[in-house]
Amino acid sequence: MMLLKKYPVVALVVLLAWLAPSIAVTADGPPDFMELIDADTVMAHVSALSVDIGARPMGSEAEAAAADYITAEFEAYGYEVEVQEFVTTPPWDEKEEVVSRNVIATLEGDDEVIVVGAHMDSVTSATGAGDNATGIAVILAVAEVLAEFDLAHTVVFVAFGAEESGDPPGADVYVESLGDEIENVIAMINIDSVGVGTDLNVYAGAVIEWADDEESASDIEGGEVWVRDLALDLADEMGLPFGTTPDDAWGGYTGDWSDHYAFVLEDVPIAYFEAWQWTDTENPWWGQETADGDVMHTEDDVIENVVPEKVEMAAELVVATTYVIAVGDGE
Numbered sequence: 434m435m436l437l438k439k440y441p442v443v444a445l446v447v448l449l450a451w452l453a454p455s456i457a458v459t460a461d462g463p464p465d466f467m468e469l470i471d472a473d474t475v476m477a478h479v480s481a482l483s484v485d486i487g488a489r490p491m492g493s494e495a496e497a498a499a500a501d502y503i504t505a506e507f508e509a510y511g512y513e514v515e516v517q518e519f520v521t522t523p524p525w526d527e528k529e530e531v532v533s534r535n536v537i538a539t540l541e542g543d544d545e546v547i548v549v550g551a552h553m554d555s556v557t558s559a560t561g562a563g564d565n566a567t568g569i570a571v572i573l574a575v576a577e578v579l580a581e582f583d584l585a586h587t588v589v590f591v592a593f594g595a596e597e598s599g600d601p602p603g604a605d606v607y608v609e610s611l612g613d614e615i616e617n618v619i620a621m622i623n624i625d626s627v628g629v630g631t632d633l634n635v636y637a638g639a640v641i642e643w644a645d646d647e648e649s650a651s652d653i654e655g656g657e658v659w660v661r662d663l664a665l666d667l668a669d670e671m672g673l674p675f676g677t678t679p680d681d682a683w684g685g686y687t688g689d690w691s692d693h694y695a696f697v698l699e700d701v702p703i704a705y706f707e708a709w710q711w712t713d714t715e716n717p718w719w720g721q722e723t724a725d726g727d728v729m730h731t732e733d734d735v736i737e738n739v740v741p742e743k744v745e746m747a748a749e750l751v752v753a754t755t756y757v758i759a760v761g762d763g764e
């Protein structure tokens with residue numbers, strides 16, 4: 434597991450001083466996020482989405498029910514919620530168009546925006562507990578905690594629809610809807626599948642030009658890494674076991690297969706949180722989810738295979754990272 438330390442020693446000392454006290458909230462430092470996030474809260478969201486609702490394929494009544502649940506939660510925390518409907522084409526059946534939606538909740542600050550997102554839809558083969566009820570559980574837990582704070586920058590939480598190969602996916606629709614305002618987005622944090630895989634990771638974004646054939650090397654152009662490095666430094670200070678992709682494959686970056694990529698293409702610095710295994714794997718570029726192979730997109734993606742502490746730790750690191758950026762201390 435690799436922890437990148439690119440921050441000056443002074444900054445680390447300051448972070449240590451902030452994070453050391455066990456008081457929940459202090460007047461002159463950040464709160465103790467380890468105290469404010471608990472496993473029961475995040476797992477209640479995972480249960481509501483993957484057990485009570487179940488599989489949430491794009492365009493289904495179940496995906497709409499998930500959007501209703503997420504909307505009700507955001508509203509209970511005091512947010513104004515916007516539901517952005519769009520038409521998309523799923524990769525299955527007769528390729529008939531369906532209606533999906535993004536659920537958007539905003540914590541108002543100044544013009545600079547941090548987007549914290551996760552997809553709510555799932556494939557049909559299981560209940561989408563790990564992929565991605567865990568990611569939605571994280572953004573809901575983070576939204577609940579941050580609602581109590583006055584932050585310098587604006588934080589926008591987005592539950593995306595139609596991530597699982599929708600054409601277009603919700604993230605593309607959201608980014609397009611911003612128009613020129615995408616320039617105000619200083620960071621995007623994506624949470625996709627943080628409850629099942631062997632190791633917790635944070636990646637930076639890269640633009641990928643896939644090779645035409647499997648023999649040739651693909652082209653990877655890495656974007657800005659400061660959001661990833663801030664998260665990894667905070668993980669180190671908080672004692673949370675997060676790594677990133679190994680040097681012999683991806684080198685701290687990730688590919689184009691989730692909601693972050695619409696932002697990467699607009700040069701927005703991103704951090705992508707995922708539980709995955711990158712060591713002792715057959716293909717170092719693909720990795721695998723667990724020692725026994727992948728759970729996502731199989732019938733084993735059920736709540737019994739979600740590790741509550743992993744989702745809790747992901748939420749703790751996402752809330753700390755978002756907070757530090759939103760108060761203006763991230764860059």
Ligand SMILES: [Zn+2]
Nearest residue numbers: 564565625626
């Ligand atoms: Zn996913």
